[in-house]
Every structure is written in structure tokens, then in C-alpha cells.
Amino acid sequence: MTSIKASRGFNAWVAATVGSELGSGVLAFALTWTASGHGPHVASAVLTLTVAPAVLLGLLGGAVADRFGPHRVMIICTLAMILVSAGLGVVVLVREPTSALLLITAVLIGTIAAFQRPASSVFPRLFVADADLGTAMARVGMASQFARTIAPPAGGLLVGLIALSGVAFVDVVGGVVMLVALLLITPPKEHTPAREAVTFRGIVAGVTTARGTDGVPALLACVAIVAGAVIPAVLLGIPLAARERGWSASEAGMIEAGWIAGGLACGAWFAWQGTAAKAWRPMALGPLIVAAGLGLLAIATDWIVALAGTTLIGVGVVVFTAHVFPTYVLLAPPPMVSRFQGLLMLVQQTPQLIVNPLIGFFVAAVGTGPVLAVSGLLATLATLTVVTDRTLRTFTTR
Structure with a gap:
């Protein structure tokens, strides 16, 4: 076994990743399932609109993380995702989910991901030595993969029991767990801001x-x-x-x-x-x-x-x-x-x-x-x- 020197903060973040990814996974399933009730074209559009922002905004998302630091960007993105999920849950409680609502939600989720993914991908580097980075990233990947594996069947069960609104609030819980972990974590390495990053040049x-x-x-x-x-x-x-x-x-x-x-x-x-x-x-x-x-x-x-x-x-x-x-x-x-x-x-x-x-x-x-x-x-x-x-x-x- 290879042991890596990582702080308790890193281990807490890995644990919180399971809850956060599970919440996101069950919500993604519930959105697609609900969209399929409006027809295959709506379901296809929802899937596309969760991916397209990463293509359009991925470079900007990486620049923002270089400028302000991955830790700060992840906190802001997690808070934004909590607000989106909570808003979706409240709206669906009082009215039927329309195609427009599902498409707007997909765009918002994809946009947040475009900023969050570059930051979360480099976050382990603030905790471990270069020689341990592969192992650290493997542990994060393992946590994410585990959550993504159980998310679809869990989403199928939950959407039948508590509907889309309930699943949205499940994602809120996962987001809150991640937000608390991020607020309590202090990475041992500091990020050096690249002040020119968020410019065209x-x-x-x-x-x-x-x-x-x-x-x-x-x-x-x-x-x-x-x-x-x-x-x-x-x-x-x-x-x-x-x-x-x-x-x-x-x-x-x-x-x-x-x-x-x-x-x-x-x-x-x-x-x-x-x-x-x-x-x-x-x-x-x-x-x-x-x-x-x-x-x-x-x-x-x-x-x-x-x-x-x-x-x-x-x-x-x-x-x-x-x-x-x-x-x-x-x-x-x-x-x-x-x-x-x-x-x-x-x-x-x-x-x-x-x-x-x-x-x-x-x-x-x-x-x-x-x-x-x-x-x-x-x-x-x-x-x-x-x-x-x-x-x-x-x-x-x-």
C-alpha cells in the first residue's frame, strides 16, 4: 500500500464529494426522466444543454479559477448549485415542471459545472506533494465514481417516491454538506493568483x-x-x-x-x-x-x-x-x-x-x-x- 501525506481537510473533502456527486447524480437522472415525459426531443435537449456550457465556457472557467483560486471558486459554485436546486424544488412544488423550466435548469447546471470542474480538478494539488498527486486524484475519482454508480438506481427510486421536487432538495442536502466541508477546510498550500487570467489575452x-x-x-x-x-x-x-x-x-x-x-x-x-x-x-x-x-x-x-x-x-x-x-x-x-x-x-x-x-x-x-x-x-x-x-x-x- 502507498500512503500519501494528506491533511484531514483533504480526506473531509473526498468524503463530502460522495454526498455532493450523489446529489448531483440523482438530480441529473430525475431531470432526464422528467424531460422524457415531454418527449425524446426535450430529453435530448436537456442532456445537450448540460454539456454545451462546458464547451462554451470551459476556458473562462479555468481562467477564473487561476485568478481567484480553486477553493474560492468551488465555494461559490457549490452555493450557486444549492440555490439552483432549491429554486427548482420550490417551483416544482407549486406547478408542473414545464419543458422551459427543465431546459433553463439544464443550462444553469451546465454553466456552474463549467466553472466548478476546472477548479475541483486542480484542488488536490493544494494538499499533497507532486509525487502523491496521482494517488490523491485516484481517491477523489474513486469517490466520484462510487457516487455516480449508485446515483441512477437511487434516482429512479427517489423520483418515484418524492418526485422531482424532493430529488432537488436531496441535491440541496448534498450541496450543503460540500459547502460546509469547503468552508472548514484550509489547504496547506496557498494559491498564487494570476491577475491577468480573466482577460482575453x-x-x-x-x-x-x-x-x-x-x-x-x-x-x-x-x-x-x-x-x-x-x-x-x-x-x-x-x-x-x-x-x-x-x-x-x-x-x-x-x-x-x-x-x-x-x-x-x-x-x-x-x-x-x-x-x-x-x-x-x-x-x-x-x-x-x-x-x-x-x-x-x-x-x-x-x-x-x-x-x-x-x-x-x-x-x-x-x-x-x-x-x-x-x-x-x-x-x-x-x-x-x-x-x-x-x-x-x-x-x-x-x-x-x-x-x-x-x-x-x-x-x-x-x-x-x-x-x-x-x-x-x-x-x-x-x-x-x-x-x-x-x-x-x-x-x-x-
């Missing part, structure tokens, strides 16, 4: 510096490949393959659970044992594991084989991300670390907005199997990108 400087920092363009390319080519194929490919191959809804659910279980098990390993000092090796290995899993899913005629495939995919993604994200933070200049995170968020989200509709088109044209197989081949491009970058091959956290 400062935002552009973040992008140009990222482009000119050795190793960073390669990491961004790898993330774009995995996020754009792999994640949509899995999230859409599992239900489409299930219908195409005659698997039942319960079998499809088990296949989906394999993706989650594989990621959780792998995340728990890194949170307990720590991440590799020479990160390029697992960064290169992860996409190959993903490709193997996608290959199994592409050819599976039995749902057990598909389950093995999705489990491999979950393992591969976490092997990859558990080393990519800390390396990316460590390569970023300290005054620009949040702006780099905003750029990373942009790179993660934009390809998915483009690829999601294309997946449906190609599946309709050639079937699920070939699309999944091609996605697996594309995943290997991330491995090729890692092994051909000299900075990544020589980078070490110890």
Missing part, C-alpha cells in the same frame, strides 16, 4: 502555452481520441448491440454494470496502491485494454462475452485516465493550471457532441459490430501518440 495565453508545453499536446490528443472515439461508442453501443443481438434489458444492464465495475475496481487499486511513477507505460497500456474490450463487445454473440468486454473497457479507461490527468496537472505551469484544465474539459466534451450523432448514423448503416471494432482501432492511436512523445516517455513523478 490571459485566456489565449493559456491555450498558446498549452500548445507550446512539451507533452501537453500529446496528452490532449490522447484524451480527445479516447473521449471522442471510445466513450460514445460504449455508451451508445451497449444498448444498440443489446437490441440488435436480442439480449434482454436485464442482460444489457449487466453489461453496462461491467463497464462500471471494471472502472471501480481499477480505481480502487490505484487509490490504495498508488499510481506508477513512469506514467507513460500505463497511459500507453490503457487504450490497448480498451481496444481489446471493444473488440470483444464487437464480436460478442453471448451477453457474458459482452460483459467481459465492457469490464475490460472500464479497466482500460481508468488505467489511462488515472495517469493522464495527474501528469497533465504536473506539466501545467502553476499559474495556468486551471486554464489548462478548462482546455482539457473542452477537449473532452467537444468530440462527444460531434461523434454522438455520427455513431447512430453508422450503426444504422453497417451495424453495431463494425462501429465498435473501428472504435477499438481508433483507441490504439492514443497508445501510438504516447509512445512517440519523448517528453511523456521520460516524465516521472518521483
Whole structure:
């Protein structure tokens, strides 16, 4: 076991993350479920509007965190989310949730996330030494993944028992827990404000510096490949393959659970044992594991084989991300670390907005199997990108 020197404040924040992410997850499910009652176009629009602000405002969100510090930004964003959830709960108590209300709520949630995510991604750096950053981020990721795993079934249960208004107030409780934790925490490292960050020149400087920092363009390319080519194929490919191959809804659910279980098990390993000092090796290995899993899913005629495939995919993604994200933070200049995170968020989200509709088109044209197989081949491009970058091959956290 690898032990990290982290303050009690860090551990309190990790614990609060479970409650906060669980509240956000059940609210996201309830919003989508309620929107689906207005028709598929409304449900699709709600999902899109929770992602689009990250694409439009992610760079600004990172700049704000560089200017004012991730701690302060997280406090303000958490308070804003509490107000949005409380407002939604009160409105839905007195009137039926309209399409307009759901869409407005989605925009507000997505906008808050555009500012909160870059800040929360770099927050662990204020608590631990660089050598321990990978392990610390793995523990945060483990807490978030655990909450996201139980959120959909919990959301399904709660929306039936207490409706959308009650679920909104559940999110308020999770937000209050996080807000209290953040107000009581004092990170051992201080943030140095980048006063020029929230200007057009400062935002552009973040992008140009990222482009000119050795190793960073390669990491961004790898993330774009995995996020754009792999994640949509899995999230859409599992239900489409299930219908195409005659698997039942319960079998499809088990296949989906394999993706989650594989990621959780792998995340728990890194949170307990720590991440590799020479990160390029697992960064290169992860996409190959993903490709193997996608290959199994592409050819599976039995749902057990598909389950093995999705489990491999979950393992591969976490092997990859558990080393990519800390390396990316460590390569970023300290005054620009949040702006780099905003750029990373942009790179993660934009390809998915483009690829999601294309997946449906190609599946309709050639079937699920070939699309999944091609996605697996594309995943290997991330491995090729890692092994051909000299900075990544020589980078070490110890």
C-alpha cells in the first residue's frame, strides 16, 4: 500500500464529494426522466444543454479559477448549485415542471459545472506533494465514481417516491454538506493568483502555452481520441448491440454494470496502491485494454462475452485516465493550471457532441459490430501518440 501525506481537510473533502456527486447524480437522472415525459426531443435537449456550457465556457472557467483560486471558486459554485436546486424544488412544488423550466435548469447546471470542474480538478494539488498527486486524484475519482454508480438506481427510486421536487432538495442536502466541508477546510498550500487570467489575452495565453508545453499536446490528443472515439461508442453501443443481438434489458444492464465495475475496481487499486511513477507505460497500456474490450463487445454473440468486454473497457479507461490527468496537472505551469484544465474539459466534451450523432448514423448503416471494432482501432492511436512523445516517455513523478 502507498500512503500519501494528506491533511484531514483533504480526506473531509473526498468524503463530502460522495454526498455532493450523489446529489448531483440523482438530480441529473430525475431531470432526464422528467424531460422524457415531454418527449425524446426535450430529453435530448436537456442532456445537450448540460454539456454545451462546458464547451462554451470551459476556458473562462479555468481562467477564473487561476485568478481567484480553486477553493474560492468551488465555494461559490457549490452555493450557486444549492440555490439552483432549491429554486427548482420550490417551483416544482407549486406547478408542473414545464419543458422551459427543465431546459433553463439544464443550462444553469451546465454553466456552474463549467466553472466548478476546472477548479475541483486542480484542488488536490493544494494538499499533497507532486509525487502523491496521482494517488490523491485516484481517491477523489474513486469517490466520484462510487457516487455516480449508485446515483441512477437511487434516482429512479427517489423520483418515484418524492418526485422531482424532493430529488432537488436531496441535491440541496448534498450541496450543503460540500459547502460546509469547503468552508472548514484550509489547504496547506496557498494559491498564487494570476491577475491577468480573466482577460482575453490571459485566456489565449493559456491555450498558446498549452500548445507550446512539451507533452501537453500529446496528452490532449490522447484524451480527445479516447473521449471522442471510445466513450460514445460504449455508451451508445451497449444498448444498440443489446437490441440488435436480442439480449434482454436485464442482460444489457449487466453489461453496462461491467463497464462500471471494471472502472471501480481499477480505481480502487490505484487509490490504495498508488499510481506508477513512469506514467507513460500505463497511459500507453490503457487504450490497448480498451481496444481489446471493444473488440470483444464487437464480436460478442453471448451477453457474458459482452460483459467481459465492457469490464475490460472500464479497466482500460481508468488505467489511462488515472495517469493522464495527474501528469497533465504536473506539466501545467502553476499559474495556468486551471486554464489548462478548462482546455482539457473542452477537449473532452467537444468530440462527444460531434461523434454522438455520427455513431447512430453508422450503426444504422453497417451495424453495431463494425462501429465498435473501428472504435477499438481508433483507441490504439492514443497508445501510438504516447509512445512517440519523448517528453511523456521520460516524465516521472518521483
